[in-house]
Amino acid sequence: MADIDSYIQRALDANPLREPLLRSVIKALHLPKGSRGLDAGCGIGLQTLLLAEAIGPKGHVTGLDLSSAFLHYAEELVKESDLAERISFQEGDLGSLGFDDDIFDWVWSADCVGYPAGDFLPLLRELRRVVKPGGMVVILAWTSQCLLPGYPLLEARLNATCSGFAPYVRSKQPELHFLRALRWFEEAGLEKAEAKTFVGDVQAPLSDDIRRALVSLFEMLWGVPQPEVSQMDWAKYQRLCRPGSPEFILNLSDYYAFFTYSMFKGKVPG
Numbered sequence: 001m002a003d004i005d006s007y008i009q010r011a012l013d014a015n016p017l018r019e020p021l022l023r024s025v026i027k028a029l030h031l032p033k034g035s036r037g038l039d040a041g042c043g044i045g046l047q048t049l050l051l052a053e054a055i056g057p058k059g060h061v062t063g064l065d066l067s068s069a070f071l072h073y074a075e076e077l078v079k080e081s082d083l084a085e086r087i088s089f090q091e092g093d094l095g096s097l098g099f100d101d102d103i104f105d106w107v108w109s110a111d112c113v114g115y116p117a118g119d120f121l122p123l124l125r126e127l128r129r130v131v132k133p134g135g136m137v138v139i140l141a142w143t144s145q146c147l148l149p150g151y152p153l154l155e156a157r158l159n160a161t162c163s164g165f166a167p168y169v170r171s172k173q174p175e176l177h178f179l180r181a182l183r184w185f186e187e188a189g190l191e192k193a194e195a196k197t198f199v200g201d202v203q204a205p206l207s208d209d210i211r212r213a214l215v216s217l218f219e220m221l222w223g224v225p226q227p228e229v230s231q232m233d234w235a236k237y238q239r240l241c242r243p244g245s246p247e248f249i250l251n252l253s254d255y256y257a258f259f260t261y262s263m264f265k266g267k268v269p270g
């Protein structure tokens with residue numbers, strides 16, 4: 001339960017950073033008004049809400065996740081919005097969806113397919129199966145960040161072992177890495193595969209929400225001491241990234257940071 005609560009807290013903390021960027025991805029997709037979509041691996045439903053907003057009052061989004069606890073939280077979140085009629089949730093595994101063929105106009109999956117959920121090909125084939133001919137499959141994931149301006153080498157060393165993503169990519173074959181998704185779109189029979197990277201950025205002065213999001217991100221990425229990180233780097237990380245430290249980097253009057261999401265999309269033939 002503690003894990004679930006801390007995941008939920010982290011998702012809420014990170015949302016002020018992620019939401020503007022993810023809104024720009026959704027805007028770029030031009031989802032048809034009145035369309036029906038699936039948010040695969042929806043977590044606590046933060047993007048299910050954004051997707052439902054984009055498709056208008058006649059559209060519908062189904063949020064699907066493995067975790068009943070996340071879905072329960074998502075249901076409560078949606079009840080508080082004015083979008084509840086356009087949204088429903090279903091517990092399930094995106095490797096084996098409990099839906100008929102060709103029922104959605106599009107599928108969206110953020111920070112899930114290939115990152116870290118399973119191998120691409122069977123998942124993409126399953127997502128493709130439930131999308132109508134002419135519809136779209138979209139997957140996206142957080143792909144990079146530059147959060148310690150002025151300390152590129154320290155940041156590179158911390159990233160090389162970071163607890164936030166190193167465990168997911170360490171033993172992955174190169175062709176199964178998220179940034180190789182174009183190949184899997186082609187193999188899954190999706191047409192017109194396209195990749196695009198979106199950037200989010202923040203600069204001083206930082207709002208309280210953004211400060212909280214960045215502190216939570218520092219902790220998530222680098223907060224667990226890794227054996228490969230030298231004592232000197234670890235001490236510097238703590239001085240730069242812990243609130244209360246005289247060197248806390250978010251107190252810089254010229255603080256600037258950015259991060260990226262990479263999106264892959266493809267069309268179901270027909």
Ligand SMILES: C[S@@+](CC[C@H](N)C(=O)[O-])C[C@H]1O[C@@H](n2cnc3c(N)ncnc32)[C@H](O)[C@@H]1O
Pocket residue numbers: 011040041042043044046047064065066067070092093094095109110111112117
């Ligand atoms: C990192 S979270 C991302 C949640 C949400 N898409 C977001 O971006 O806020 C990954 C989510 O995928 C879900 N997940 C992982 N594997 C899954 C699977 N095979 N089927 C359905 N959901 C899955 C997890 O339970 C978790 O909620």
